[in-house]
Amino acid sequence: METFEVPEVVVLRLPLYVRALTQLLADEMEVVSSQQLGNRLQMTPAQIRKDLSYFGRFGKQGRGYNVHFLLAELRQILGLDREWCACLIGVGRLGRAIINYPGFTPQAFNVVAAFDNDPDQVGQAFGRLTVQPMSELPETIAARDIRIGIVAVPASHAQTVIDALVQNNVQGILNYAPIAPQVPMGIVMRNIDPVLSLQSMTFYLQQMD
Amino acid sequence: METFEVPEVVVLRLPLYVRALTQLLADEMEVVSSQQLGNRLQMTPAQIRKDLSYFGRFGKQGRGYNVHFLLAELRQILGLDREWCACLIGVGRLGRAIINYPGFTPQAFNVVAAFDNDPDQVGQAFGRLTVQPMSELPETIAARDIRIGIVAVPASHAQTVIDALVQNNVQGILNYAPIAPQVPMGIVMRNIDPVLSLQSMTFYLQQMD
DNA sequence: AAATGTGAAATCATTCACAGCA
DNA sequence: TGCTGTGAATGATTTCACATTT
Structure with missing residues (x-):
């Protein structure tokens, strides 16, 4: 039992x-x-x-x-009786919406770092966070006990970012990029893809015609 | 077959x-x-x-x-060989990110109207869209053949909005609010909730300790 | 030689139905 | 009486394995 x-x-x-x-x-x-x-x-x-x-x-x-x-x-x-630290990769429109999303914090999730490769973004402040370059990923993940990565980069960069997260011992990944990520066994992946949701919806909608 | x-x-x-x-x-x-x-x-x-x-x-x-x-x-x-018109309800941070999300249009989905109840938002332009008051929902849905509603309002308002969409013959709903929506049979619901994804992820993460 | 399409088998998930307890 | 907890039954999904076709 x-x-x-x-x-x-x-x-x-x-x-x-x-x-x-x-x-x-x-x-x-x-x-x-x-x-x-x-x-x-x-x-x-x-x-x-x-x-x-x-x-x-x-x-x-x-x-x-x-x-x-x-x-x-x-x-x-x-495991919601403790706090889980996450980092965000990609501070484009989607990433910024995620930083400001008020739903994570009250639910045991804390986004404690944000990364981006775009030099124009690095150093910018969004909410409580200052955007860091990807080169600081390893040390930050280790220092802040980050176990979860949130991927909000374009599809073309997503697998590379996911590989980097895995390399640095992140165990769970919440992926917003529209790809089918390849990860080793033991990594917990969750994908958020509204387009997939809509595309299966229309199968049923067209039958109503 | x-x-x-x-x-x-x-x-x-x-x-x-x-x-x-x-x-x-x-x-x-x-x-x-x-x-x-x-x-x-x-x-x-x-x-x-x-x-x-x-x-x-x-x-x-x-x-x-x-x-x-x-x-x-x-x-x-x-049914992706045709275009599907959708309306967005709620133009807060999340809603604005959805309006600007470049992934829908190339995939047969077109957000053709945006609604909000906040008088400060009504009349504002976001992207190609001008925010309309909820009172215009019925006529706009009918006029533009909107079959899909995208709900991006706070949890407290979401069920009311969903009821209004159903009332106006929307057949599919993409819901971003963290609720368990009640809809009549035949309505196709899809929920997007990153917090739920994270909360099931941690079950597995804590076992790695 | 290689890969599909598909019944049959195996596995997995849900629901039933009821004993047991407050 | 009312509702839980759970084996057993049912139903759904996945996988197997192979005849068939190019």
């Missing part, structure tokens, strides 16, 4: 539970059933119970789950 | 093939095997062949797939 082999799909859903529970907590709801949670998230109660059962027994029969308790447990399971 | 019931996971992968083939075409490669494509995309050749087989027979035994031909077929299957 412990972390032996949790399916990845399950891990991908845990943050959804964290978010829903956070809202419920803000609404001062004390207890929630898998049924209620399922309504909010548009999923079946059975799936929620099964997912949670991979990690332990968090509920009370006949009653449901204590919101505060379950949230704390899930945050701990996901 | 025709569009009878194609699994959604398959549809979600087609855009990956489109992108890889587009690159191969740019590299002037004429023929590609499922093996080679699989290497690029880090997936098995069998999966690629099976996916494609839901839509027809595009390859030549002993040889592989003609890049140009397969790309054209896939683009047609996904």
